[in-house]
Amino acid sequence: MGKTKILLAENHLVVRDGIKLLLDNEDNLEVVADVCCGREILDLIAAGVEADILITDLNMDNGGFRFIKDIHEKNTGIYVIILTMLYDEHYVAQSFRNGARGYLVKNVNAEEMLFCINHVAKGGRYLCEELTMKLVDKLIHQEDARAFRMDPTELLLTTREMEVLTLLADGLTNLEISEKLFLSKRTVEGHRQSLIDKTKSKNTPALIKFAIQNGLLQYSPLSE
Structure with a gap:
Protein backbone atom coordinates (compact mmCIF):
# COMPACT_ATOMS: atom_id res chain seq x y z
CA MET A 1 0.00 0.00 0.00
CA GLY A 2 1.29 3.48 -0.91
CA LYS A 3 1.90 6.27 1.52
CA THR A 4 -0.89 8.56 2.71
CA LYS A 5 -0.13 11.94 1.15
CA ILE A 6 -0.74 14.94 3.38
CA LEU A 7 -1.13 18.66 2.82
CA LEU A 8 -0.41 20.79 5.87
CA ALA A 9 -1.72 24.34 6.32
CA GLU A 10 -0.61 26.06 9.52
CA ASN A 11 0.28 29.73 9.95
CA HIS A 12 2.62 29.18 12.90
CA LEU A 13 5.96 28.04 11.52
CA VAL A 14 7.15 26.30 14.69
CA VAL A 15 3.94 24.30 14.94
CA ARG A 16 4.02 23.46 11.24
CA ASP A 17 7.63 22.30 11.37
CA GLY A 18 6.92 20.14 14.42
CA ILE A 19 3.95 18.43 12.78
CA LYS A 20 5.88 17.91 9.55
CA LEU A 21 8.78 16.33 11.42
CA LEU A 22 6.42 13.99 13.25
CA LEU A 23 4.62 12.90 10.08
CA ASP A 24 7.76 12.52 7.97
CA ASN A 25 9.10 10.06 10.53
CA GLU A 26 6.20 7.70 9.79
CA ASP A 27 6.83 5.14 7.06
CA ASN A 28 3.25 5.27 5.77
CA LEU A 29 2.85 9.07 5.71
CA GLU A 30 4.26 11.73 3.38
CA VAL A 31 3.83 15.50 3.66
CA VAL A 32 3.65 16.60 0.02
CA ALA A 33 3.37 20.30 0.88
CA ASP A 34 3.27 22.51 3.95
CA VAL A 35 2.06 26.11 3.66
CA CYS A 36 0.99 28.98 5.87
CA CYS A 37 -2.45 29.77 4.45
CA GLY A 38 -5.54 28.28 2.88
CA ARG A 39 -5.15 30.17 -0.38
CA GLU A 40 -1.87 28.35 -1.05
CA ILE A 41 -3.62 25.02 -0.51
CA LEU A 42 -6.28 25.92 -3.07
CA ASP A 43 -3.56 26.98 -5.50
CA LEU A 44 -1.73 23.68 -5.00
CA ILE A 45 -4.92 21.69 -5.62
CA ALA A 46 -5.65 23.75 -8.72
CA ALA A 47 -2.10 23.05 -9.92
CA GLY A 48 -2.76 19.31 -9.68
CA VAL A 49 -0.94 18.42 -6.47
CA GLU A 50 -2.38 15.11 -5.24
CA ALA A 51 -3.12 14.46 -1.58
CA ASP A 52 -5.25 12.22 0.57
CA ILE A 53 -5.54 14.37 3.68
CA LEU A 54 -5.42 18.07 4.48
CA ILE A 55 -4.55 19.10 8.03
CA THR A 56 -5.58 22.69 8.65
CA ASP A 57 -6.61 25.18 11.32
CA LEU A 58 -9.95 26.98 11.36
CA ASN A 59 -8.11 30.32 11.56
CA MET A 60 -7.26 30.44 7.88
CA ASP A 61 -6.89 33.67 5.94
CA ASN A 62 -9.84 32.89 3.67
CA GLY A 63 -12.24 31.71 6.38
CA GLY A 64 -11.99 28.33 8.08
CA PHE A 65 -15.52 26.98 7.61
CA ARG A 66 -15.79 28.27 4.04
CA PHE A 67 -12.37 26.84 3.27
CA ILE A 68 -13.41 23.37 4.49
CA LYS A 69 -16.63 23.58 2.52
CA ASP A 70 -14.75 24.63 -0.63
CA ILE A 71 -12.43 21.63 -0.35
CA HIS A 72 -15.38 19.31 0.25
CA GLU A 73 -17.52 20.67 -2.58
CA LYS A 74 -14.71 20.57 -5.13
CA ASN A 75 -14.84 16.75 -4.85
CA THR A 76 -11.07 16.61 -4.61
CA GLY A 77 -11.17 13.37 -2.64
CA ILE A 78 -9.12 15.07 0.06
CA TYR A 79 -10.21 14.39 3.63
CA VAL A 80 -9.94 17.39 5.95
CA ILE A 81 -8.70 17.14 9.53
CA ILE A 82 -9.05 20.24 11.71
CA LEU A 83 -6.19 20.98 14.11
CA THR A 84 -7.10 24.00 16.21
CA MET A 85 -7.17 25.74 19.59
CA LEU A 86 -10.96 26.16 19.34
CA TYR A 87 -12.73 23.92 21.85
CA ASP A 88 -16.33 25.10 21.51
CA GLU A 89 -18.77 22.41 20.38
CA HIS A 90 -20.26 24.88 17.90
CA TYR A 91 -16.99 24.86 15.96
CA VAL A 92 -16.88 21.07 16.09
CA ALA A 93 -20.42 20.71 14.74
CA GLN A 94 -19.93 23.32 12.02
CA SER A 95 -16.66 21.75 10.90
CA PHE A 96 -18.20 18.31 10.44
CA ARG A 97 -21.26 19.88 8.85
CA ASN A 98 -19.02 21.54 6.27
CA GLY A 99 -17.30 18.27 5.41
CA ALA A 100 -14.41 17.81 7.87
CA ARG A 101 -13.55 14.19 8.71
CA GLY A 102 -11.49 14.80 11.85
CA TYR A 103 -11.23 17.40 14.62
CA LEU A 104 -8.20 17.69 16.92
CA VAL A 105 -7.19 20.31 19.48
CA LYS A 106 -3.58 21.45 19.42
CA ASN A 107 -2.60 19.91 22.75
CA VAL A 108 -3.34 16.45 21.35
CA ASN A 109 -0.46 14.01 21.73
CA ALA A 110 1.45 12.54 18.80
CA GLU A 111 -0.05 9.08 19.22
CA GLU A 112 -3.61 10.33 18.98
CA MET A 113 -2.83 12.56 16.01
CA LEU A 114 -1.34 9.63 14.10
CA PHE A 115 -4.32 7.44 15.00
CA CYS A 116 -6.68 10.13 13.70
CA ILE A 117 -4.80 10.48 10.42
CA ASN A 118 -4.71 6.75 9.78
CA HIS A 119 -8.35 6.33 10.77
CA VAL A 120 -9.51 9.17 8.50
CA ALA A 121 -7.32 7.87 5.66
CA LYS A 122 -9.34 4.64 5.82
CA GLY A 123 -12.57 6.58 5.41
CA GLY A 124 -13.47 7.06 9.07
CA ARG A 125 -14.27 10.14 11.10
CA TYR A 126 -12.64 11.16 14.35
CA LEU A 127 -13.15 13.58 17.23
CA CYS A 128 -10.27 13.87 19.70
CA GLU A 129 -10.64 12.21 23.08
CA GLU A 130 -10.61 15.47 25.04
CA LEU A 131 -13.60 16.92 23.19
CA THR A 132 -15.39 13.57 23.08
CA MET A 133 -15.21 13.29 26.86
CA LYS A 134 -16.30 16.91 27.22
CA LEU A 135 -19.44 16.09 25.23
CA VAL A 136 -19.96 12.86 27.20
CA ASP A 137 -19.69 14.78 30.49
CA LYS A 138 -22.26 17.25 29.20
CA LEU A 139 -24.65 14.41 28.32
CA ILE A 140 -24.14 12.83 31.74
CA HIS A 141 -24.93 16.17 33.41
CA GLN A 142 -28.09 16.52 31.31
CA GLU A 143 -29.19 12.98 32.18
CA ASP A 144 -28.53 13.62 35.89
CA ALA A 145 -30.60 16.79 35.69
CA ARG A 146 -33.47 14.86 34.12
CA ALA A 147 -33.22 12.18 36.81
CA PHE A 148 -33.82 14.81 39.49
CA ARG A 149 -36.87 16.24 37.78
CA MET A 150 -40.05 15.75 39.77
CA ASP A 151 -42.95 13.79 38.36
CA PRO A 152 -45.70 16.45 38.01
CA THR A 153 -48.41 13.95 38.98
CA GLU A 154 -46.82 13.58 42.42
CA LEU A 155 -47.72 17.18 43.25
CA LEU A 156 -51.48 16.49 43.01
CA MET A 162 -52.93 24.72 37.03
CA GLU A 163 -55.02 27.54 35.57
CA VAL A 164 -53.50 29.95 38.08
CA LEU A 165 -50.00 28.61 37.42
CA THR A 166 -50.41 29.01 33.67
CA LEU A 167 -51.57 32.61 34.04
CA LEU A 168 -48.75 33.38 36.49
CA ALA A 169 -46.32 32.04 33.90
CA ASP A 170 -47.93 34.38 31.36
CA GLY A 171 -47.04 37.29 33.65
CA LEU A 172 -50.49 38.14 35.00
CA THR A 173 -50.88 39.63 38.49
CA ASN A 174 -53.17 38.17 41.16
CA LEU A 175 -55.75 40.84 40.37
CA GLU A 176 -55.64 40.15 36.64
CA ILE A 177 -55.97 36.41 37.26
CA SER A 178 -58.94 36.96 39.61
CA GLU A 179 -60.73 38.98 36.93
CA LYS A 180 -59.93 36.42 34.22
CA LEU A 181 -61.07 33.40 36.26
CA PHE A 182 -63.94 35.20 38.02
CA LEU A 183 -62.42 34.50 41.41
CA SER A 184 -61.71 36.74 44.37
CA LYS A 185 -58.20 38.07 44.68
CA ARG A 186 -57.86 36.27 48.02
CA THR A 187 -58.80 32.94 46.38
CA VAL A 188 -56.16 33.46 43.70
CA GLU A 189 -53.60 34.29 46.38
CA GLY A 190 -54.57 31.08 48.15
CA HIS A 191 -54.02 29.02 44.99
CA ARG A 192 -50.68 30.74 44.39
CA GLN A 193 -49.54 30.01 47.94
CA SER A 194 -50.69 26.40 47.60
CA LEU A 195 -48.57 26.09 44.44
CA ILE A 196 -45.56 27.54 46.23
CA ASP A 197 -46.04 25.16 49.15
CA LYS A 198 -46.52 22.05 47.01
CA THR A 199 -43.46 22.77 44.88
CA LYS A 200 -41.42 23.95 47.89
CA SER A 201 -40.58 27.18 46.04
CA LYS A 202 -39.43 30.33 47.85
CA ASN A 203 -41.55 32.76 45.84
CA THR A 204 -43.47 33.21 42.60
CA PRO A 205 -40.42 33.59 40.30
CA ALA A 206 -38.97 30.40 41.82
CA LEU A 207 -42.34 28.70 41.27
CA ILE A 208 -42.32 29.64 37.57
CA LYS A 209 -38.73 28.42 37.20
CA PHE A 210 -39.65 25.14 38.89
CA ALA A 211 -42.69 24.75 36.63
CA ILE A 212 -40.61 25.23 33.48
CA GLN A 213 -37.80 22.90 34.59
CA ASN A 214 -40.20 20.14 35.60
CA GLY A 215 -42.69 20.36 32.75
CA LEU A 216 -45.65 21.31 34.97
CA LEU A 217 -47.34 23.14 32.13
CA GLN A 218 -47.43 20.02 29.94
CA TYR A 219 -49.47 17.54 31.96
CA SER A 220 -53.14 17.02 32.83
CA PRO A 221 -54.01 18.10 36.41
CA LEU A 222 -56.45 16.51 38.82
CA SER A 223 -60.04 17.69 38.75
CA GLU A 224 -61.03 20.12 41.45
Whole structure:
Protein backbone atom coordinates (compact mmCIF):
# COMPACT_ATOMS: atom_id res chain seq x y z
CA MET A 1 0.00 0.00 0.00
CA GLY A 2 1.29 3.48 -0.91
CA LYS A 3 1.90 6.27 1.52
CA THR A 4 -0.89 8.56 2.71
CA LYS A 5 -0.13 11.94 1.15
CA ILE A 6 -0.74 14.94 3.38
CA LEU A 7 -1.13 18.66 2.82
CA LEU A 8 -0.41 20.79 5.87
CA ALA A 9 -1.72 24.34 6.32
CA GLU A 10 -0.61 26.06 9.52
CA ASN A 11 0.28 29.73 9.95
CA HIS A 12 2.62 29.18 12.90
CA LEU A 13 5.96 28.04 11.52
CA VAL A 14 7.15 26.30 14.69
CA VAL A 15 3.94 24.30 14.94
CA ARG A 16 4.02 23.46 11.24
CA ASP A 17 7.63 22.30 11.37
CA GLY A 18 6.92 20.14 14.42
CA ILE A 19 3.95 18.43 12.78
CA LYS A 20 5.88 17.91 9.55
CA LEU A 21 8.78 16.33 11.42
CA LEU A 22 6.42 13.99 13.25
CA LEU A 23 4.62 12.90 10.08
CA ASP A 24 7.76 12.52 7.97
CA ASN A 25 9.10 10.06 10.53
CA GLU A 26 6.20 7.70 9.79
CA ASP A 27 6.83 5.14 7.06
CA ASN A 28 3.25 5.27 5.77
CA LEU A 29 2.85 9.07 5.71
CA GLU A 30 4.26 11.73 3.38
CA VAL A 31 3.83 15.50 3.66
CA VAL A 32 3.65 16.60 0.02
CA ALA A 33 3.37 20.30 0.88
CA ASP A 34 3.27 22.51 3.95
CA VAL A 35 2.06 26.11 3.66
CA CYS A 36 0.99 28.98 5.87
CA CYS A 37 -2.45 29.77 4.45
CA GLY A 38 -5.54 28.28 2.88
CA ARG A 39 -5.15 30.17 -0.38
CA GLU A 40 -1.87 28.35 -1.05
CA ILE A 41 -3.62 25.02 -0.51
CA LEU A 42 -6.28 25.92 -3.07
CA ASP A 43 -3.56 26.98 -5.50
CA LEU A 44 -1.73 23.68 -5.00
CA ILE A 45 -4.92 21.69 -5.62
CA ALA A 46 -5.65 23.75 -8.72
CA ALA A 47 -2.10 23.05 -9.92
CA GLY A 48 -2.76 19.31 -9.68
CA VAL A 49 -0.94 18.42 -6.47
CA GLU A 50 -2.38 15.11 -5.24
CA ALA A 51 -3.12 14.46 -1.58
CA ASP A 52 -5.25 12.22 0.57
CA ILE A 53 -5.54 14.37 3.68
CA LEU A 54 -5.42 18.07 4.48
CA ILE A 55 -4.55 19.10 8.03
CA THR A 56 -5.58 22.69 8.65
CA ASP A 57 -6.61 25.18 11.32
CA LEU A 58 -9.95 26.98 11.36
CA ASN A 59 -8.11 30.32 11.56
CA MET A 60 -7.26 30.44 7.88
CA ASP A 61 -6.89 33.67 5.94
CA ASN A 62 -9.84 32.89 3.67
CA GLY A 63 -12.24 31.71 6.38
CA GLY A 64 -11.99 28.33 8.08
CA PHE A 65 -15.52 26.98 7.61
CA ARG A 66 -15.79 28.27 4.04
CA PHE A 67 -12.37 26.84 3.27
CA ILE A 68 -13.41 23.37 4.49
CA LYS A 69 -16.63 23.58 2.52
CA ASP A 70 -14.75 24.63 -0.63
CA ILE A 71 -12.43 21.63 -0.35
CA HIS A 72 -15.38 19.31 0.25
CA GLU A 73 -17.52 20.67 -2.58
CA LYS A 74 -14.71 20.57 -5.13
CA ASN A 75 -14.84 16.75 -4.85
CA THR A 76 -11.07 16.61 -4.61
CA GLY A 77 -11.17 13.37 -2.64
CA ILE A 78 -9.12 15.07 0.06
CA TYR A 79 -10.21 14.39 3.63
CA VAL A 80 -9.94 17.39 5.95
CA ILE A 81 -8.70 17.14 9.53
CA ILE A 82 -9.05 20.24 11.71
CA LEU A 83 -6.19 20.98 14.11
CA THR A 84 -7.10 24.00 16.21
CA MET A 85 -7.17 25.74 19.59
CA LEU A 86 -10.96 26.16 19.34
CA TYR A 87 -12.73 23.92 21.85
CA ASP A 88 -16.33 25.10 21.51
CA GLU A 89 -18.77 22.41 20.38
CA HIS A 90 -20.26 24.88 17.90
CA TYR A 91 -16.99 24.86 15.96
CA VAL A 92 -16.88 21.07 16.09
CA ALA A 93 -20.42 20.71 14.74
CA GLN A 94 -19.93 23.32 12.02
CA SER A 95 -16.66 21.75 10.90
CA PHE A 96 -18.20 18.31 10.44
CA ARG A 97 -21.26 19.88 8.85
CA ASN A 98 -19.02 21.54 6.27
CA GLY A 99 -17.30 18.27 5.41
CA ALA A 100 -14.41 17.81 7.87
CA ARG A 101 -13.55 14.19 8.71
CA GLY A 102 -11.49 14.80 11.85
CA TYR A 103 -11.23 17.40 14.62
CA LEU A 104 -8.20 17.69 16.92
CA VAL A 105 -7.19 20.31 19.48
CA LYS A 106 -3.58 21.45 19.42
CA ASN A 107 -2.60 19.91 22.75
CA VAL A 108 -3.34 16.45 21.35
CA ASN A 109 -0.46 14.01 21.73
CA ALA A 110 1.45 12.54 18.80
CA GLU A 111 -0.05 9.08 19.22
CA GLU A 112 -3.61 10.33 18.98
CA MET A 113 -2.83 12.56 16.01
CA LEU A 114 -1.34 9.63 14.10
CA PHE A 115 -4.32 7.44 15.00
CA CYS A 116 -6.68 10.13 13.70
CA ILE A 117 -4.80 10.48 10.42
CA ASN A 118 -4.71 6.75 9.78
CA HIS A 119 -8.35 6.33 10.77
CA VAL A 120 -9.51 9.17 8.50
CA ALA A 121 -7.32 7.87 5.66
CA LYS A 122 -9.34 4.64 5.82
CA GLY A 123 -12.57 6.58 5.41
CA GLY A 124 -13.47 7.06 9.07
CA ARG A 125 -14.27 10.14 11.10
CA TYR A 126 -12.64 11.16 14.35
CA LEU A 127 -13.15 13.58 17.23
CA CYS A 128 -10.27 13.87 19.70
CA GLU A 129 -10.64 12.21 23.08
CA GLU A 130 -10.61 15.47 25.04
CA LEU A 131 -13.60 16.92 23.19
CA THR A 132 -15.39 13.57 23.08
CA MET A 133 -15.21 13.29 26.86
CA LYS A 134 -16.30 16.91 27.22
CA LEU A 135 -19.44 16.09 25.23
CA VAL A 136 -19.96 12.86 27.20
CA ASP A 137 -19.69 14.78 30.49
CA LYS A 138 -22.26 17.25 29.20
CA LEU A 139 -24.65 14.41 28.32
CA ILE A 140 -24.14 12.83 31.74
CA HIS A 141 -24.93 16.17 33.41
CA GLN A 142 -28.09 16.52 31.31
CA GLU A 143 -29.19 12.98 32.18
CA ASP A 144 -28.53 13.62 35.89
CA ALA A 145 -30.60 16.79 35.69
CA ARG A 146 -33.47 14.86 34.12
CA ALA A 147 -33.22 12.18 36.81
CA PHE A 148 -33.82 14.81 39.49
CA ARG A 149 -36.87 16.24 37.78
CA MET A 150 -40.05 15.75 39.77
CA ASP A 151 -42.95 13.79 38.36
CA PRO A 152 -45.70 16.45 38.01
CA THR A 153 -48.41 13.95 38.98
CA GLU A 154 -46.82 13.58 42.42
CA LEU A 155 -47.72 17.18 43.25
CA LEU A 156 -51.48 16.49 43.01
CA LEU A 157 -52.21 19.90 41.47
CA THR A 158 -55.86 20.72 40.80
CA THR A 159 -57.29 22.11 37.58
CA ARG A 160 -57.75 25.50 39.20
CA GLU A 161 -54.19 25.54 40.51
CA MET A 162 -52.93 24.72 37.03
CA GLU A 163 -55.02 27.54 35.57
CA VAL A 164 -53.50 29.95 38.08
CA LEU A 165 -50.00 28.61 37.42
CA THR A 166 -50.41 29.01 33.67
CA LEU A 167 -51.57 32.61 34.04
CA LEU A 168 -48.75 33.38 36.49
CA ALA A 169 -46.32 32.04 33.90
CA ASP A 170 -47.93 34.38 31.36
CA GLY A 171 -47.04 37.29 33.65
CA LEU A 172 -50.49 38.14 35.00
CA THR A 173 -50.88 39.63 38.49
CA ASN A 174 -53.17 38.17 41.16
CA LEU A 175 -55.75 40.84 40.37
CA GLU A 176 -55.64 40.15 36.64
CA ILE A 177 -55.97 36.41 37.26
CA SER A 178 -58.94 36.96 39.61
CA GLU A 179 -60.73 38.98 36.93
CA LYS A 180 -59.93 36.42 34.22
CA LEU A 181 -61.07 33.40 36.26
CA PHE A 182 -63.94 35.20 38.02
CA LEU A 183 -62.42 34.50 41.41
CA SER A 184 -61.71 36.74 44.37
CA LYS A 185 -58.20 38.07 44.68
CA ARG A 186 -57.86 36.27 48.02
CA THR A 187 -58.80 32.94 46.38
CA VAL A 188 -56.16 33.46 43.70
CA GLU A 189 -53.60 34.29 46.38
CA GLY A 190 -54.57 31.08 48.15
CA HIS A 191 -54.02 29.02 44.99
CA ARG A 192 -50.68 30.74 44.39
CA GLN A 193 -49.54 30.01 47.94
CA SER A 194 -50.69 26.40 47.60
CA LEU A 195 -48.57 26.09 44.44
CA ILE A 196 -45.56 27.54 46.23
CA ASP A 197 -46.04 25.16 49.15
CA LYS A 198 -46.52 22.05 47.01
CA THR A 199 -43.46 22.77 44.88
CA LYS A 200 -41.42 23.95 47.89
CA SER A 201 -40.58 27.18 46.04
CA LYS A 202 -39.43 30.33 47.85
CA ASN A 203 -41.55 32.76 45.84
CA THR A 204 -43.47 33.21 42.60
CA PRO A 205 -40.42 33.59 40.30
CA ALA A 206 -38.97 30.40 41.82
CA LEU A 207 -42.34 28.70 41.27
CA ILE A 208 -42.32 29.64 37.57
CA LYS A 209 -38.73 28.42 37.20
CA PHE A 210 -39.65 25.14 38.89
CA ALA A 211 -42.69 24.75 36.63
CA ILE A 212 -40.61 25.23 33.48
CA GLN A 213 -37.80 22.90 34.59
CA ASN A 214 -40.20 20.14 35.60
CA GLY A 215 -42.69 20.36 32.75
CA LEU A 216 -45.65 21.31 34.97
CA LEU A 217 -47.34 23.14 32.13
CA GLN A 218 -47.43 20.02 29.94
CA TYR A 219 -49.47 17.54 31.96
CA SER A 220 -53.14 17.02 32.83
CA PRO A 221 -54.01 18.10 36.41
CA LEU A 222 -56.45 16.51 38.82
CA SER A 223 -60.04 17.69 38.75
CA GLU A 224 -61.03 20.12 41.45
